[in-house]
Amino acid sequence: MSTETSASQQIFVTVALNAWEQWVSRAGKVFESLSDEQMFTEIVPGKNRPIYLLGHLLVVNDALIAQLRLGEPDHSNLRDTFITQPDRAVAELPPIAELREAWKTTHARLTSLFQQLTPEQWLERHSTISEEDFVKEPHRNRLALLASRTSHAAYHLGQLQLLKK
Amino acid sequence: MSTETSASQQIFVTVALNAWEQWVSRAGKVFESLSDEQMFTEIVPGKNRPIYLLGHLLVVNDALIAQLRLGEPDHSNLRDTFITQPDRAVAELPPIAELREAWKTTHARLTSLFQQLTPEQWLERHSTISEEDFVKEPHRNRLALLASRTSHAAYHLGQLQLLKK
Numbered sequence: 001m002s003t004e005t006s007a008s009q010q011i012f013v014t015v016a017l018n019a020w021e022q023w024v025s026r027a028g029k030v031f032e033s034l035s036d037e038q039m040f041t042e043i044v045p046g047k048n049r050p051i052y053l054l055g056h057l058l059v060v061n062d063a064l065i066a067q068l069r070l071g072e073p074d075h076s077n078l079r080d081t082f083i084t085q086p087d088r089a090v091a092e093l094p095p096i097a098e099l100r101e102a103w104k105t106t107h108a109r110l111t112s113l114f115q116q117l118t119p120e121q122w123l124e125r126h127s128t129i130s131e132e133d134f135v136k137e138p139h140r141n142r143l144a145l146l147a148s149r150t151s152h153a154a155y156h157l158g159q160l161q162l163l164k165k
Numbered sequence: 166m167s168t169e170t171s172a173s174q175q176i177f178v179t180v181a182l183n184a185w186e187q188w189v190s191r192a193g194k195v196f197e198s199l200s201d202e203q204m205f206t207e208i209v210p211g212k213n214r215p216i217y218l219l220g221h222l223l224v225v226n227d228a229l230i231a232q233l234r235l236g237e238p239d240h241s242n243l244r245d246t247f248i249t250q251p252d253r254a255v256a257e258l259p260p261i262a263e264l265r266e267a268w269k270t271t272h273a274r275l276t277s278l279f280q281q282l283t284p285e286q287w288l289e290r291h292s293t294i295s296e297e298d299f300v301k302e303p304h305r306n307r308l309a310l311l312a313s314r315t316s317h318a319a320y321h322l323g324q325l326q327l328l329k330k
Contacts, residue, residue: 011288012177014304019312044209044327123176139179147184147312154316155323162209162324 009119023153030160048087053156054099055082062106067127068142070113174284188318195325217252218321219264227271232292233307235278
């Protein structure tokens with residue numbers, strides 16, 4: 001592969017990684033800025049509270065570690081509380097401070113793992129598609145999963161912003 | 166450039182285009198599904214109404230045509246109403262049916278324009294960065310702008326979903 005081509009492939013990856021960092025960092029800042037009372041206030045009556053969205057985004061993003069075949073996630077024990085079950089189904093939530101700290105640690109780990117992948121590795125399959133299907137659908141690769149999780153973070157960030165005065 | 170490399174570059178573009186189509190199509194379906202009454206109901210008191218978000222996403226996405234240097238946008242005349250001014254600042258909005266029709270036409274045009282770009286062209290600069298700056302920041306390309314608009318659509322879709330019972 002020529003140096004020029006390799007450089008252009010790296011740019012495609014940089015675009016996706018920059019988008020990821022930007023949206024995740026925006027969401028992280030909102031979670032930092034909300035008071036404890038706001039963290040437990042439903043954005044719309046009957047809908048999710050920010051504390052749930054914090055845990056939800058944390059656990060969904062953490063799950064990328066296994067889905068991208070990069071290792072064991074940190075927070076599989078919270079899947080039931082923040083993915084399988086809806087908000088308010090589980091009475092006992094982890095303390096806000098613990099979730100905020102986990103947010104930082106896990107996203108720092110993700111950033112570090114992402115930086116180790118080459119452009120070619122980003123085009124490899126993720127773990128939720130079989131090798132057989134991947135031959136037919138090569139766009140269902142690691143980068144596609146990252147892009148999907150980036151917009152998923154934006155989706156919930158839009159909801160959180162409705163709490164702003 | 167080898168055929169193999171060119172194919173892998175096309176996959177990077179396909180990932181971004183699939184994500185765009187997916188989120189825009191999800192937003193379009195929500196706008197189709199809301200009643201006229203819901204279209205004029207604030208999602209949260211004092212915040213945007215779906216009619217405004219429909220116009221806002223339409224005009225922001227339409228503006229991509231000029232920002233990606235692909236031609237003249239269809240709806241520059243609506244920029245003031247749906248971008249410069251916040252919701253409820255402009256009393257007279259276009260009819261819902263007209264906005265829904267414009268959504269379909271403009272997004273079909275965008276899809277068609279996007280399909281004409283090669284991977285190399287997606288890595289060219291967009292119109293809001295100077296040629297001088299682009300030399301230093303080659304990741305600020307057309308594809309980055311598309312990815313940003315994709316997550317922007319997801320951001321507002323998240324808000325719209327709060328109207329669901």
